Amino acid sequence: MVGKPPAIGGILETAVYVDDMEAAHTFYGDVLGLARMVEGDRLFAYDAGPGETLLVFRRGVTSEDIETPGGIVPGHHCEGPSHFAFKIAQADLDAWRAYLPEAGVEIISEVTWPAGGTSLYFNDPDGNVLEMAAPALWPNFTG
Template sequence: MKVTGFSHVTIRVSDLDRSLAFYCDQLHMTLRHRGRTDAYLEWGIAWICLIQKEGAVRAGEDSCGVDHIAFYIAEADFQDVVQHLREQGIPIVRGPVKRGQGWSVNFLDPDGTQLELHTSTLDKRMEVWV
């Protein structure tokens, strides 16, 4: 088996309408398909599936599973995006902070899934760690 790259992430949500508003309005993802309990969003070359699960509970730091999902953002846009997150009252849980050779900010979606915006690449991070 030869894996050739990242495809997508599926995120469980408790309220599809609320999550769609967040991911489309705040993160400017493009809605490509809306089903009864799922939605497919595009952001650059990556895509995300939101799937509504009845009885889903808010994500927590002590549960197993995905720790956070990070997305690349150009450094030139970073400070404006951080300001936008603050103005919209989106909970920032870490940062903004310089990590390696890039800037990061971690924040929560409406169900508590931690998302990160990061301005660097893995190659740049490895320059610092090696």
């Protein structure tokens, strides 16, 4: 029998794949206000909160393994739209409801969850489905 797994400290990175890196930077950097920490030909990395990083990869250039001085980064890719959610405070929900349309971003759906949380769904320029999620949503995200 296998023993109990070691602890996981959270999700460090999440990724989306885009065709137009500059349009993605305008959206993630200017519209959503994320600070870009890394800029490269195949990857932008953004500060998405304390200890959290959003990786924006150029679609089609990450499927092959990449050799680095520290070791090999396995290839990865995504076809079609992906999804991830930003955590927001319940107190900021109305501000995001107002800000996104002002910034030219259509809110495509709003969901009120059984636990009482609310999610605002919208797309980035490449059609990835993003979410601003206010607690309570999951048992481990209650605010």
